[in-house]
Amino acid sequence: MKIAKEFNWEMGHRLPDHPGHCRNLHGHSYRMVVEVEGEINPETGMLMDFSDLKAIVKPLVDELDHAFLCQDTDVDVKELLEKMDWKRVIISVPSTVENICGLFVERLKPAFAAGSPVTAFTVRIWETATSVAEIRTIL
Numbered sequence: 396m397k398i399a400k401e402f403n404w405e406m407g408h409r410l411p412d413h414p415g416h417c418r419n420l421h422g423h424s425y426r427m428v429v430e431v432e433g434e435i436n437p438e439t440g441m442l443m444d445f446s447d448l449k450a451i452v453k454p455l456v457d458e459l460d461h462a463f464l465c466q467d468t469d470v471d472v473k474e475l476l477e478k479m480d481w482k483r484v485i486i487s488v489p490s491t492v493e494n495i496c497g498l499f500v501e502r503l504k505p506a507f508a509a510g511s512p513v514t515a516f517t518v519r520i521w522e523t524a525t526s527v528a529e530i531r532t533i534l
Contacts, residue, residue: 396442399430402452404460408490411469420472425495426521427456429503433512442512451506455499464490492522496530508534 407422429452433442462482465473466489476483488494499518507513519529 396435397430397432398442398445398448399428400445400448400452402427402429402456404456406459406461407463408465409469409472410489410491411466411472412489423522425459427499428517428519429499430517430519431507431513432515432517434514436512451503452499455502459484464495466490492520492526492528496520496528500530500532504532504534 404425404427405422406425407420409420410417412418429448431443431448435442462484463472463476464484464486465476467473467485467487473483473485486494486498488497496518499520500516503516503518507516513534515531515533517529517531519527521527
C-alpha cells in the first residue's frame with residue numbers, strides 16, 4: 396500500500412557556481428509529496444494516519460518556509476543573511492532540488508525507521524511547475 400501527503404513552502408536560494416541565471420538570488424514555490432509504503436494494519440485499516448505523517452514532515456517544511464537556503468561556502472551571501480538577521484538554513488551542499496530531496500530523506504529516515512510500519516518512502520519535490528526531483532528509499 397502507498398499513501399502520500401503534499402506540502403508546500405516558499406524559499407530563496409542561489410547556486411553561486413552555476414553558469415546561468417541560478418547564480419543570482421531567487422526563490423521558488425516548492426511543492427513536495429512524501430509517499431510512504433507498507434502494509435495496512437488490519438486493526439486500523441490504515442498504513443499510517445495522515446496526521447502522523449504530517450507531524451513528522453511539517454516541522455522540516457516549517458524550518459525552510461520563507462528562509463534562504465545557503466551553502467556554507469557562499470561566504471558573501473552567508474554574511475549578508477547574518478548581518479540582516481534573515482531566516483536562513485545553512486547546508487554543506489549546493490541548494491539544488493536534488494540535494495533538497497536528499498536533505499529531506501536524511502531527516503525523515505530515522506522517523507520512518509523507528510518502529511514505524513513504513514517499509515519505503517519517496518520524496519518528490521517540484522522546484523517549478525515543470526521541474527521535479529525524486530528519491531525513493533527502502534528501509
